[in-house]
Amino acid sequence: MSYNHMIGNRSFSFPDLKTLLAKASPARSGDYLAGVAAGDDSERAAAQLALADVPLKHFLNDALIPYEEDEVTRLIIDEHDAAAFEPIASLTVGEFRNFLLGPLADASALEKLAPGITPEMAAAVSKIMRVQDLILVARKCRVVTRFRDTIGLPGRLSTRLQPNHPTDDPTGVAASILDGLLYGSGDAVIGINPATDSVPAVCALLDMLDGIIHKYEIPTQSCVLTHVTTSIEAINRGRPVDLVFQSIAGTQAANDSFGVNLAILREGREAALALKRGTVGDNVMYFETGQGSALSANAHHGIDQQTCEARAYAVARKFKPLLVNTVVGFIGPEYLYNGKQIIRAGLEDHFCGKLLGLPMGCDICYTNHAEADQDDMDMLLTLLPAAGCTFIMGIPGSDDVMLNYQTTSFHDALYARETLGLRMAPEFEDWLLRMGVFDRRIIDGAERLRPREDLSPAFGAALARIA
């Protein structure tokens, strides 16, 4: 069906739901690249007005990619929970926004609602929300996951320690891990991007991370961010895999381009579950996503990039992940051109993920060919924790020397916690205090955790091994 809107004497017509969604999307370079963006600001505003009048029920009957063609569509339709949807079944997109902002949508209501919300509904409502709406609603969502510690509790902000090294040199990797741990980073995961996807190199890194976590009894989990089939192979070889990683996207064709499908992801999850390595829970998956990935594989089916991204979350939630990370500025300026577009996209992704019930974190990042800088990242770094973001990245000095982009530093996480009064995962915090890495101090009447100036004895012994 087509959607029409009349403003003054100008009438706007949108032939189908995906066109309406695309034209209602706040401006970004990837949608222009795909040729699906609104032609001008008036058309965008009209599309948003028209979208606000669309009943949520329409999204259940009007699949953006036909059911027969796409397993992500089938997943969304087949697993939709009609009972959970019931409280909002009579609402339009515009009314849904009002509902989400209001007092009826408290943490427990939102949690019950999540299985009744489809990615397209989440994407649609996000398109008519301002930045403050995206923050206010996401902040109300509670998503708690567990493996060796507890991620996502209220008032907490966790970090992935990302100790990347251009050649996976064990000492170089260990140096970044130590730096991160001593700055209180790593409660979400110690997750390394290997320099190459080779099975032996991945196995060596898995052994190394496992050795470190065991020796120091760190309440966290490790992950080597390699293709799911490589993790399965490592498990087959008896290696210590905590979390299985995979990049995922919102269409079957885009996932094909990553060399994955739902069956392979299920196989990966089952292999990791069978190892029973979690101590406080069994969320064993770590997913990464990012707006533009479907388009970059020419697998977007004419759908705007933010809606494609939200559909990836349907894939993620099927597999009960510990962590989902939108790598928002990594893909480059052809999809998100500048700081403004990156900031908005990061908040949209976080909001949609949380609304759908995911433990959403964000790689607050940019590349050197994007029109963005540290000031832009500081804005997103301040906004996301205000929105209750589950975790961010932590790397030495914001400079990833392997992937060649800039993300948040160990210091940045301390800044966000300091400014917004946030803490790390409780088990990890206890460990930092027990190890003498951090201590409690009263600063201006408030208790704060701060790095200690003297070196923790256990890590002092490690450093003494180096001449």
Added chain:
Amino acid sequence: MKLVDTNPWAKLRRFTQARIALGRAGVSIPTKASLDFQFAHARARDAVHLPMDRDGIVARLEAAGYPAIELKSAAHDRTTYLQRPDLGRRLDEASRGKLANLAEKGAHGFDIAFIIADGLSAFAVNQHAIGMLEAVRPSLVEMNWRMAPVCVVEQGRVAIGDEIGALLGAEMVVILIGERPGLSAPDSLGLYLTYAPRVGLTDVARNCISNVRPEGQSFPIAARRLLFLLTEARRRKLSGVDLKDEADVAALQADVPQTRKNFLIGDRDPD
């Protein structure tokens, strides 16, 4: 007055280029480290916009005995290139005609084609592309592989290699391309291999070796890894995800870290 807390693990800096042990002012990055970072960012931004030294590369190729072909993508300037990856993945009309002409004259049907493209860091290509080629050539000559003329492409992206490979009738294509410049590594070269190249392939059909530069993967290591992939790709008639980089042959044992040994764990490998 002590303004900055220094970190007692600064001696670890010699093991990584990562910005470790920066110390802190309160919980923040101290002034000097903060401004050093801003300078590095400015330099990387400049590297993105540096043009490829096409004439110099072609001259050096010819001096080293490689026939060379100069080509252009459909993205004719840097601004277009950055916003239109689709154009950077395809040749322009003139370049396509050039290759078609050469094919008519018999330049068609090769075992392997090498392509040099600026990508996001012409700096990397200017510095390292020919050194990398030289590191793999002896083995290819020894195996008697028929090598296509080396194509030098301006404003090219990875997938343009597939179009070129198809026009040359090459069984395999390897593109040497400048990777997005990092703060500490503005000169990283990436190598992408495709078996049976043709327009429309995605990353799933390619194998990648990244971070090729003196401080990253050296030419000899990258060359051995590439040769392993090339011979396996040819034997199994495929590339990409199905062709795992099982480059753990004896020759590589010394180069790929095979151990978890490091100072955090100690000298002895338990178990």
